[in-house]
Amino acid sequence: MKKTLFISLGLVFSLAVSAQKLSTRSAEVSFFSATPVENIDATNQQVSSILNLDNGQFAFLVPIKAFQFEKALMQEHFNENYMESGQFPTAKFTGEIANYKKISLDKDGKYTLVLAGTMTMHGVSKEIKQEVRITVKNGKLSLKSDFNILASDYGVEIPATKADNISNSLAVKVSATYD
Numbered sequence: 001m002k003k004t005l006f007i008s009l010g011l012v013f014s015l016a017v018s019a020q021k022l023s024t025r026s027a028e029v030s031f032f033s034a035t036p037v038e039n040i041d042a043t044n045q046q047v048s049s050i051l052n053l054d055n056g057q058f059a060f061l062v063p064i065k066a067f068q069f070e071k072a073l074m075q076e077h078f079n080e081n082y083m084e085s086g087q088f089p090t091a092k093f094t095g096e097i098a099n100y101k102k103i104s105l106d107k108d109g110k111y112t113l114v115l116a117g118t119m120t121m122h123g124v125s126k127e128i129k130q131e132v133r134i135t136v137k138n139g140k141l142s143l144k145s146d147f148n149i150l151a152s153d154y155g156v157e158i159p160a161t162k163a164d165n166i167s168n169s170l171a172v173k174v175s176a177t178y179d
Contacts, residue, residue, distance in 0.1 A: 020053040022141060022178035029062050029174050033167040040074060040166065042067040049176045051141070056100030058115070060174070062091040082156050082166075083122060091121040097132060108137050115145065124154040142177040 027047035033040040046066040051058045064085040069075040079085040095117015103111050116129040132145045151158060151168050158166045 021050055022053060023050045024048070024176050024178050027060065027174070027176035029060075029172065031067075031170045031172045033170050035163075035165055035167050037164045040069070042069045042075075042078065044068070047174075047176070049178070051178055053100075053105065056097040058093075058095060058097065058117070060093040060176075062093075064089055064091060082151070082158070088122050091119070093117055093119045093128070095128070097134075103134060103136065103141075105136055105139070105141060110135050119149075121154045122156050126153055140177060140179075142175070144173070144175045146171070146173050148172065 025048050026045055027049045028043060028045050029047050030041070030043040044062060044067045047060055047062050049058065049060045064083050065079055067075065067078065069078065095115055098114045098116060100113070102113070103109070111134045113132055113134060114129060115132045116127070118125050119128045120126075128147070130145055130147045132143050134141065134143045149170050149172055151166075151170060158168055
């Protein structure tokens with residue numbers, strides 16, 4: 001599965017043969033949802049990502065079944081009832097980082113830039129524009145971003161009977177350190 005996801009990254013967008021590319025298979029995506037009854041917190045450390053240093057284009061592929069929850073039942077409900085991971089096994093985020101040329105990979109530094117692209121989840125695609133924090137340290141590039149999404153924007157239905165248990169609003173965190 002991991003191999004298939006990583007190969008798919010290369011197909012998400014074409015990169016010139018001479019392009020300098022960074023990649024990782026261990027990026028992390030987590031989300032948090034607070035409700036009156038319980039909090040839902042899940043983490044996925046099997047996210048693949050590629051970053052083209054020549055033009056700032058990026059891609060993330062997130063295997064839905066790899067999200068880990070505190071309770072096994074939450075994980076089961078997430079995959080079967082809400083994300084329908086059998087039908088929609090991955091989420092994808094592709095796009096580019098604006099003003100990428102401002103970053104010097106030859107020296108340590110911190111940059112706050114904007115990434116823009118398309119997030120596809122549960123069969124629905126939406127344009128996303130979000131701040132990203134990039135750190136270059138000892139020649140390694142890492143990025144972090146925090147943003148909120150609505151499950152309903154991606155066709156994920158939460159029954160009214162579960163509204164006290166599951167929030168429509170999700171706080172998402174993304175982090176990646178590239179090799």
